[in-house]
Amino acid sequence: MSTISNVEVVNTDQGVTPRRLPGVDGVWVAIGADSVIFAILFGSFMQARLHNPAVFEASRHTLNMNLGGVDTLILLTSSWSVALAIQALKRGLVDRVPRYLLGGVLTGLMFMMSKSVEYFEKFAQGIRPATNDFYMWYFTLTGIHLLHVVFGTSLLTYLWVRARRRAYSCSRRVVPECVASYWHLVDLLWIVIFPLLYLQRAV
Amino acid sequence: MAIHAESATSAASDLSPYRTDYTSWKILAWTGPVFLFAVFVLWGFVAHNMPPFPPSATPEQVKAHFHDFRLPLLIALSICVTMTAFYMSFSVAVARVMERVEGPGGLLSKLEMMGGTITCAPVMVTLAIWLTAAHEVDNLAPGVVHMLYWMGWLLFDLAYFVTSLQIAAISIVFMRDKREKKLVGQFVIWWGWVTFASFFAVSAIPFVTTGPLCFNGVISFWIAFFTWFIWIPSLSYYIIKAVDRIKAEDEAAGLVNN
Numbered sequence: 001m002s003t004i005s006n007v008e009v010v011n012t013d014q015g016v017t018p019r020r021l022p023g024v025d026g027v028w029v030a031i032g033a034d035s036v037i038f039a040i041l042f043g044s045f046m047q048a049r050l051h052n053p054a055v056f057e058a059s060r061h062t063l064n065m066n067l068g069g070v071d072t073l074i075l076l077t078s079s080w081s082v083a084l085a086i087q088a089l090k091r092g093l094v095d096r097v098p099r100y101l102l103g104g105v106l107t108g109l110m111f112m113m114s115k116s117v118e119y120f121e122k123f124a125q126g127i128r129p130a131t132n133d134f135y136m137w138y139f140t141l142t143g144i145h146l147l148h149v150v151f152g153t154s155l156l157t158y159l160w161v162r163a164r165r166r167a168y169s170c171s172r173r174v175v176p177e178c179v180a181s182y183w184h185l186v187d188l189l190w191i192v193i194f195p196l197l198y199l200q201r202a203v
Numbered sequence: 204m205a206i207h208a209e210s211a212t213s214a215a216s217d218l219s220p221y222r223t224d225y226t227s228w229k230i231l232a233w234t235g236p237v238f239l240f241a242v243f244v245l246w247g248f249v250a251h252n253m254p255p256f257p258p259s260a261t262p263e264q265v266k267a268h269f270h271d272f273r274l275p276l277l278i279a280l281s282i283c284v285t286m287t288a289f290y291m292s293f294s295v296a297v298a299r300v301m302e303r304v305e306g307p308g309g310l311l312s313k314l315e316m317m318g319g320t321i322t323c324a325p326v327m328v329t330l331a332i333w334l335t336a337a338h339e340v341d342n343l344a345p346g347v348v349h350m351l352y353w354m355g356w357l358l359f360d361l362a363y364f365v366t367s368l369q370i371a372a373i374s375i376v377f378m379r380d381k382r383e384k385k386l387v388g389q390f391v392i393w394w395g396w397v398t399f400a401s402f403f404a405v406s407a408i409p410f411v412t413t414g415p416l417c418f419n420g421v422i423s424f425w426i427a428f429f430t431w432f433i434w435i436p437s438l439s440y441y442i443i444k445a446v447d448r449i450k451a452e453d454e455a456a457g458l459v460n461n
Contacts, residue, residue, distance in 0.1 A: 026378075026393035033397040037426055044421040129411070136414035140422070144404070 023178035045137045049202045056202035059134035068198040078107035079187040082180045089173045101160040108153030148186045155179045229446045235293030235439035241286035249279035255419040259412040262345035265352050269340045276337035284330045294319020300445045301376045311372040318369025325362035329355040356418045360405040370395045387441040398430040
């Protein structure tokens with residue numbers, strides 16, 4: 001799967017060592033495009049907030065910051081667990097890989113549960129996407145991000161099942177690297193969404 | 204010598220009794236960018252759909268819009284209805300390139316060609332609906348013009364999955380290309396997946412009239428449409444080049460029937 005174009009040669013003290021981009025080149029195109037799309041969404045959200053700061057500020061205070069903070073910790077832990085899985089693969093510690101991937105899957109599921117609780121809280125309070133512009137953005141941004149989490153958790157589950165059958169090794173790790181790179185993006189997006197929606201004052 | 208003789212015999216037996224028309228194939232590949240240019244300029248700018256008139260507009264406002272821009276709408280939409288057929292011819296050229304990866308009559312190549320062809324249907328019907336609204340604007344009640352405007356958008360946007368299947372088929376087949384240098388670059392293959400994913404958001408358009416998910420919103424219009432608008436010329440570039448590469452491959456293999 002790995003193409004010649006993603007192999008880079010660097011000089012080190014020990015001689016010439018091949019260095020490569022994790023996964024395949026194409027997955028970085030998708031990650032880059034997704035990042036640009038989210039950057040457009042963040043910019044549009046900030047523009048909408050400028051037009052109606054009072055509504056955005058009042059609505060922001062109704063969000064559950066504690067749950068938002070817990071979500072951040074969950075995703076950071078998840079990313080760390082997946083990074084450990086890739087490290088273990090690189091070092092040939094194949095036995096440890098399913099354990100770390102399972103950590104990623106479980107934290108992904110925890111995030112989904114946490115988000116469901118948050119959404120049910122909002123619906124119980126009679127808050128809907130159509131309530132005002134802020135909530136439209138809140139449900140849109142967190143909803144699209146949640147779809148990313150669902151997709152990523154499904155991919156991690158697939159990796160976990162395959163890793164238990166020892167399908168991956170130090171030399172066969174392109175697919176896990178692609179999924180891990182995507183999963184780090186999901187984490188990174190939340191790290192921007194959380195302060196933008198929950199913490200930042202609309203001035 | 205024996206090997207040479209065997210390969211020559213094999214090439215001769217593979218030789219189609221019909222000539223491959225590389226020139227027509229390339230012309231069909233060029234119709235993709237022509238379609239995009241027509242849609243972008245005529246539907247987008249001349250017909251004032253970039254950005255679209257807001258979904259939250261009242262029936263009176265929609266009627267006034269169609270009345271004010273009647274002539275440009277008539278010109279742009281009537282030409283655009285015709286030019287939409289170019290997306291079909293482009294899809295035929297793409298399917299033929301896909302067959303060189305997947306094998307003749309491949310399932311995904313057929314899905315691509317059907318997807319591209321059927322994509323033309325909702326686009327043409329939508330343009331005809333808006334053309335009717337523009338043509339008959341002085342004879343119609345504001346509520347009817349509003350209905351035609353919304354009907355057009357619902358058809359135009361919600362038929363997206365036909366195009367999604369076309370894009371998915373293309374991305375899957377070219378990902379499977381075993382050539383050292385693939386016929387279609389990785390950028391386009393993965394951009395196809397981004398386009399595929401971005402289309403899902405437009406499912407929300409019946410439920411919202413403001414915000415990022417409405418039909419003139421940042422997600423449902425600017426992102427969903429522009430990922431597709433970038434994908435078409437990017438894919439066309441590789442398809443046009445692929446015809447030349449395939450011709451060279453055929454010539455090298457002695458498979459060109461002059």
